[in-house]
Amino acid sequence: MQCPSIIWLLLSSLMGACIVTMTSALALDESAERRLTHLVRQDCGSCHGMTLKGGLGGPLLPKDLKEFESESIASIILDGVPGKPMPPWQGQLSKEEALWIADKLKKGFPQ
Amino acid sequence: MKRREFLKASALGTAAAALVSPAAACPGELRGTGDLAVIIERASGSVMIVDTTAHETLHRVEGFGDLSHASAVYSRDERYAYIFGRDGGLTKLDILEGVITKRILQAGNAIGGAISDDGKLVAVSNYKPGGVRVFDANTLEPVADIPATFENDKRSKTVGLVDAPGRRFIFTLYDAGEIWIADFSSGSKPQLTRFMDIGDLPYDALITGDGRHYIAGLFGEDGLTHIDLWADEPAPRRILSGYGRGEKKLPVYKMPHLEGWAEGGGHFLLPAVGRHELLVMDAGTFKEAGRIAVHGQPVFAVARPDGRQAWVNFAHPLNDTIQVVDIPSLKIIHEFKPGPAALHMEFSPRGHEVWLSVRDSNEVHVYDTSSFRKLAVLKAQSPSGIFMTARAHRIGL
CATH class of the missing domain: 2.140.10.20 (C-terminal (heme d1) domain of cytochrome cd1-nitrite reductase)
Known part of the structure; x- marks a missing residue:
């Protein structure tokens, strides 16, 4: 298994009480996309690596995420992973934004 | 001197000069490295070498x-x-x-x-x-x-x-x-x-x-x-x-760093994980000696080399602010906002200046640690860590 931590992350998130229901990714305006791209590269990057190849947190490249639906990834982003350093970004990010990030991560995140 | 001999002599001279003079700025100009530093430019995979005396x-x-x-x-x-x-x-x-x-x-x-x-x-x-x-x-x-x-x-x-x-x-x-x-x-x-x-x-x-x-x-x-x-x-x-x-931790958007933690006046100051607090620990007994409420979740709490002050920066989304703690009184004596993503601080070896990376404005700021006056701004691409050469002679750095 190439990435046990991601699978663990996903399972623990799915087992959590809060399952967020979401529709498909909305298109965000350009400045929001720029802000989110910067946030993911720089701030998520402090644990997952700026190139998203992983660090203290697991890697987030398309090959690492191909087993997972965007909705599940967005839930992890919003709810975090209890007992692990992954924090809940609820309050910092809307559902639409989390879903946009998840979707882009699966496709290959913009620079 | 014949032309050929002259050429030979000057070639030897140049070679000798190169051997004794590895200086960077101008050939033949000697310099030390004790006031140099490297600054990491995290996004571009590059490093700046700076002269901390000239602020260049x-x-x-x-x-x-x-x-x-x-x-x-x-x-x-x-x-x-x-x-x-x-x-x-x-x-x-x-x-x-x-x-x-x-x-x-x-x-x-x-x-x-x-x-x-x-x-x-x-x-x-x-x-x-x-x-x-x-x-x-x-x-x-x-x-x-x-x-x-x-x-x-x-x-x-x-x-x-x-x-x-x-x-x-x-x-x-x-x-x-x-x-x-x-x-x-x-x-x-x-x-x-x-x-x-x-x-x-x-x-x-x-x-x-x-x-x-x-x-x-x-x-x-x-x-x-x-x-x-x-x-x-x-x-x-x-x-x-x-x-x-037993209180619930706040979400931690950036892990604190312990390197360069603050030690002074018989106390250690440590970033508390998931709390808007510095922990004060007695350096002799390692028991808690107090808390200091701060602006956000601390990432670095770094003591000025004399141990009189600690400078503290914070995790996202409050990372635009720096606070300065007076260690003897454990009081915050200064606060300022250098800009978004003030990531890393490095004191000059005896503490007269502090160098600060402000990642999102692509700048490195230099402050006087007594007057808190901004002395210089250097352009840099997404700067993060700043490392002065004096680290060569310190344990654990």
């Missing part, structure tokens, strides 16, 4: 790979910086000439390194494959590989790698909850000492400037783990257990 950039050197969370240590002569990249890159940089002397990719994913007290070994802390690799500081040829194995065949990420007196390296196993000492005093084959059950998810560690105390911060528990390396039989013990007193 001397060189920008490219080709360091992925420098997110990069750090540096120095050779004893302060001529070479060893830059540790996220991608496992270990690069030896000649800061006088502004050129890369040697570069290797020693692992897939790394988190910093250390240099031995004799300056001969450079060790790198790796996430993938989990462990520590040690190289000859001169040639970067491999000397030792220390896989961080636990529970039979699992490999742990390593954090908190420091040098310790006696040609030793100490590091912490994040996944395994262990601390290891690798003793190279008898040569290139290390003697390993393992301390088990040191706590849940140790995320970083430090060694005090006297080389006596190694302390690991725990993410999975309220508390830290301390080893007194001067004890006859060093052993880990929990300190500041339950500092959160």
